[in-house]
Amino acid sequence: MNIEWLSFLTVTVVTLIAALSLVTLYSSAVRLKAIAEDGGRGASLAKGGAVACFVLCGCLVLLGIYLIVPQLGGSGGH
Amino acid sequence: MEITLIVVLVIALALFFDFTNGFHDTANAMATPIATGAIKPKTAVALAAVLNLVGAFLSTEVATTISGGLLHEGDGGFSIGPEIIFAGLMGAVVWNMLTWLLGLPSSSSHALFGGLIGAAIVGAGFGVVNYGTVVSKVLLPALLAPLIAGLAAYLCTKLAYGITKRPSGVSSPKRGGFRVGQIFSSSLVALAHGTNDAQKTMGVITLALVASGLQESGTHVHFWVIAACALAIALGTYVGGWRIIATMGKGLTEVKPAQGFAAESSTAAAILASSHLGFALSTTQVASGSVIGSGLGRKGASVQWRTAGRIATGWLFTLPSAAIVGAAAAALTYLGTPGLILVAVIGFGVVLLIWWLSRKEVIGPHHAVSDVEEAGGAVSIPSKKQRRKMRKQQRRAEKAEADRMSHEVNLQTADLRAHDADPGAAVPTTEGRHGTSTDNAANGPEETR
Known part of the structure; x- marks a missing residue:
């Protein structure tokens, strides 16, 4: 019986990294957006940061899909 | 002539299974945003359908696992015929419909594997099943994936709440952004569902084509198979699932937008990573693992362990039950063509009966939303x-x-x-x-x- 423990480890690590980085980016964006909405000093800076975080978050998702789809030339398809 | 008719029957039944799968699993993707009110039920279901369609085209790793590894090939091709695959599918379809009627979030994938395994054992003996592949690509992922997703969801929930924690004096809503975020995260789940679940049907159709000598063993999935499966799952997703949305959204744990976002990100990440490696896991189980994990990550959140236990029991029963139905159907095919017709007629009859029973209680978008609203307002279980x-x-x-x-x-x-x-x-x-x-x-x- 050939159990691919390495594959399970890969799935675990990839899942954790992907989910945690996605949530970190999105949460930071939400927080910065809230700070920007409060107004006051540094509001525009916070707004910029929020937008940057949202964009990074979207890029991360697209990167993930790119890696999975073999037709796009990612590492897919073995 | 005989063989083409049975292949057509298998394909039709497989596509119907795909349809019930979409029907059954809409809730996994869209229950949480509907429960938190981030998106309207109708819109959510339409979105899920489109993304399932897209997801089905993304990868074929899981299909390869099913068509290539689950059952042993003999010297002259498969030792089982398309009749056995038909019987296995019938087992899966009947079990899937039954759990749908009862509102149990069972796993369509396990129903499919159970049905196929049961039918194959009756059809060709215990030696035909490749138990190594069953354990490494089906059973272990079934156990580990929900745990992995649950762990990820737990950590993500802690992280999301930690990062967005702000002093109480500020005026802006702290976590307002997560409601919108949930639309995206649940869309990802729908996409992931398409990549994993639609492929199972592709795998079965390919298996039938190979078993009847219409396709070379070990070749790629045909494009028309991918397209047909994608359409079937999308249609199924669009048509159904209100009943399960009602139990998933409120039964397990109370979901807040930030928590839902964390849970869905984890679900999507776990399914996409697994699909890529060819693990045929159950999206239902991964989603449930995430929902429970994220519940535990919240301060004072109340997970109802009784409901969780009921769901876990449902999972345990799925594979053996579908196997028994599949085995019974396979036993009937020993009678030859009349047996096959009997299987088709009985299966069709049961499906019709279940559909008729479900019609008695009209379930629609309004039902789901009012149910969830009731749960949110009237029942409102207080946290610790x-x-x-x-x-x-x-x-x-x-x-x-x-x-x-x-x-x-x-x-x-x-x-x-x-x-x-x-x-x-x-x-x-x-x-x-x-x-x-x-x-x-x-x-x-x-x-x-």
């Missing part, structure tokens, strides 16, 4: 924190009441004593007041004790 607070308040109120009473009694008795000592008090009222005050004085110490 709220309960503690309530208990504290109640105790304080009781204490205050008792204090007030004893204070009043003391005042009255003091007043009375002063009154009694005063010889020039108004005569008419003395008697009444005296009577009650002695009562009070007698009861007083008892009450304050």
Whole structure:
């Protein structure tokens, strides 16, 4: 019986990294957006940061899909 | 001639299974955003359907696992014929419909594997199943994937709440952004569902084509198979699932937008990573693992372990039950063509019966949303924190009441004593007041004790 423990480890690590980085980016964006909405000093800076975080978050998702789809030339398809 | 008819039957049934799969699993992707009110049920379901369609085209790793590894090939191709695959599929379809009727979030994938395994064993003996692949690509992922997703969801929830924690004085809503975020995260789940679940059907159709000699073993999945499966799952997703949305959204744990976002990100990440490696896991189980994990990540969140246990029991029963139905159907095919027709007729009859039974209770978008709203408003199970607070308040109120009473009694008795000592008090009222005050004085110490 050939159990691919390495594959399970890969799935675990990839899942954790992907989910945690996605949530970190999105949460930071939400927080910065809230700070920007409060107004006051540094509001525009916070707004910029929020937008940057949202964009990074979207890029991360697209990167993930790119890696999975073999037709796009990612590492897919073995 | 015979063989093409049975292949057509298998393909039709496989596509119907795909349809019920979409029907069954809409909830996994869209239950949480619907429950939190981030998106309307109709819109959510339409979105999920489109993304399932897209997801089905993304990868074929899981299909390869099913068509290539699950069952042993003999020297001259498969030792099982398309009849056995038909019987296995029938087992899966019947079990899937039954759990849908009962509102149990069972796993369509396990139903499929169970049905196929049961039918194959009856059709060609115990040796035909590749148990190594079953364990490494089906059973272990089934056990580990929900745990992995649950762990990820737990950590993500902690992280999301930690990062967005702000001092209480600020005016802007702290976590308002997560409601919108949930639309995206649940879309990812729908996409991931398409990549994993639509492929299972592709795998089965390919298996049937190979088994009947219409396709070379070990070749890629045909494009028309991918397209047909994608369409079937999308249609199924669009048509159904209100019943399960109602149980998933409120049964397991109360979901807040930030928490839902964390849970869905974890679900999507786990499924996409697994699909890529060819693990045929159950999206239902991964989603449930995430929902429970994220529930545990919240301060004072209440997970109802009884519901969780009921769901886990449903999972345990899925594979063996579908295997039994599949095996029974496979046994009938020994009768030859009449047996096959019998399987088709009985299966069709059961499906119709279940559909007819479900019609009695009309389930629609309004039903789902009103159910969820009711759960949010009327039932509203208080979290531990709220309960503690309530208990504290109640105790304080009781204490205050008792204090007030004893204070009043003391005042009255003091007043009375002063009154009694005063010889020039108004005569008419003395008697009444005296009577009650002695009562009070007698009861007083008892009450304050």
